[in-house]
Amino acid sequence: MIDYSDEDVGNIVLLEHVNVQVPDQAKAMMFYIVGMGFTRDPYLNIGLGNMWANVGEQQFHLPTRPPQAIDGHIGVVVPDLDALKDRLASVQEGLAGTQFRWSVEADHLGVTCPWGNRFQCYPAGPAFGDMALGIPYVEFLVGPGRAAGIARFYDQVLGAPSKIESDAQGTLGRVQIGRNQSLIFRETEAPIRDYDGHHIAIYVANFSRPYVFLKNRGLISEEVRNHQFRFKEIINPDNDQCVFLVEHEVRSLRHPMFRRFLVNRDPGQSQRQYRRERDAFIPYS
Numbered sequence: 001m002i003d004y005s006d007e008d009v010g011n012i013v014l015l016e017h018v019n020v021q022v023p024d025q026a027k028a029m030m031f032y033i034v035g036m037g038f039t040r041d042p043y044l045n046i047g048l049g050n051m052w053a054n055v056g057e058q059q060f061h062l063p064t065r066p067p068q069a070i071d072g073h074i075g076v077v078v079p080d081l082d083a084l085k086d087r088l089a090s091v092q093e094g095l096a097g098t099q100f101r102w103s104v105e106a107d108h109l110g111v112t113c114p115w116g117n118r119f120q121c122y123p124a125g126p127a128f129g130d131m132a133l134g135i136p137y138v139e140f141l142v143g144p145g146r147a148a149g150i151a152r153f154y155d156q157v158l159g160a161p162s163k164i165e166s167d168a169q170g171t172l173g174r175v176q177i178g179r180n181q182s183l184i185f186r187e188t189e190a191p192i193r194d195y196d197g198h199h200i201a202i203y204v205a206n207f208s209r210p211y212v213f214l215k216n217r218g219l220i221s222e223e224v225r226n227h228q229f230r231f232k233e234i235i236n237p238d239n240d241q242c243v244f245l246v247e248h249e250v251r252s253l254r255h256p257m258f259r260r261f262l263v264n265r266d267p268g269q270s271q272r273q274y275r276r277e278r279d280a281f282i283p284y285s
C-alpha cells in the first residue's frame with residue numbers, strides 16, 4: 001500500500017532567514033547582491049545598519065556588526081550556474097583581500113563570502129522541488145555522536161520529521177522543513193568552532209508545544225513578543241544534555257511576516273541586454 005507520507009509536511013513549515021553579521025555593507029552589497037545576484041529587500045532595513053537580501057522565498061539578514069560565520073555551509077539554488085560564475089568573477093577584484101573565493105565542484109559552485117560563510121550553489125532541479133531560487137538547506141558541522149540526539153530534538157520537541165542518514169562523508173541528521181527545505185547536522189572529527197551568535201528563523205504551525213517544552217527547562221532565550229520566541233540550546237530529549245548551540249527565532253504562522261512577499265529581480269537584466277517586463281524573477285521552476 002502506498003501511504004502517501006511524501007505528501008506530509010512537518011511542524012516547521014518554513015526556514016525563512018539566516019542572520020549573519022557583516023562588518024562592511026559596501027562589501028556585503030558587492031558579494032550578496034552583485035556577486036550572488038540576490039535582491040536587496042526594498043522595503044525594510046534599507047539603511048547602513050542592516051541589509052536584508054532576498055533569495056526566492058528566503059532571506060539573508062546582514063546586520064552591521066563584527067562578522068559571524070556558520071561552521072558548515074549554506075545550500076543555495078540558483079537558476080543559472082554559468083551566470084553566477086560570471087557575476088562572481090566580476091566582483092573578484094572588488095573583494096580582493098577578503099576571504100572571498102569560489103571554485104567549480106562536481107555538481108555545484110563552492111563560494112566563500114568575504115567573512116568566511118560558505119555556500120554550495122546548485123542549479124534548480126528535481127532534488128529541490130520547484131525551487132528555482134532559494135535556500136534549500138543549512139548544514140551545520142557537529143561533533144561525533146551528536147546527530148542522533150539533535151534529530152530526536154527536532155522530531156520530538158519541534159515536531160519536524162527527522163532522520164539519521166549516512167553518505168560518503170559520514171553520518172548526518174536531516175530535519176525536514178516545509179515542502180523542500182531541511183536542516184542538516186553533519187558529524188565531523190574536525191574541531192568545531194565556538195558558536196558566534198548567528199541565527200536562523202523558522203515558522204512553526206504548532207507554536208505552543210515547543211514553547212512549553214523549552215520553557216519548562218529554562219531554555220527560552222527571548223520571551224514571546226510579536227508571535228515569536230528564541231532558543232539556542234539544542235538538547236537531547238532523552239537526557240536533557242545540550243548537544244548543539246544555534247539560535248532559532250521561532251515564529252508562529254500568525255506572525256505578520258509569514259509568507260511576506262519578497263521582491264526578487266532577474267540579475268541577468270542589464271542596460272545593454274534589456275528585456276522588457278522581465279525585471280522581476282519568479283523563484284519557482
Ligand SMILES: [Fe+2]
Pocket residue numbers: 017019061199200201249
Ligand atoms: Fe532574525
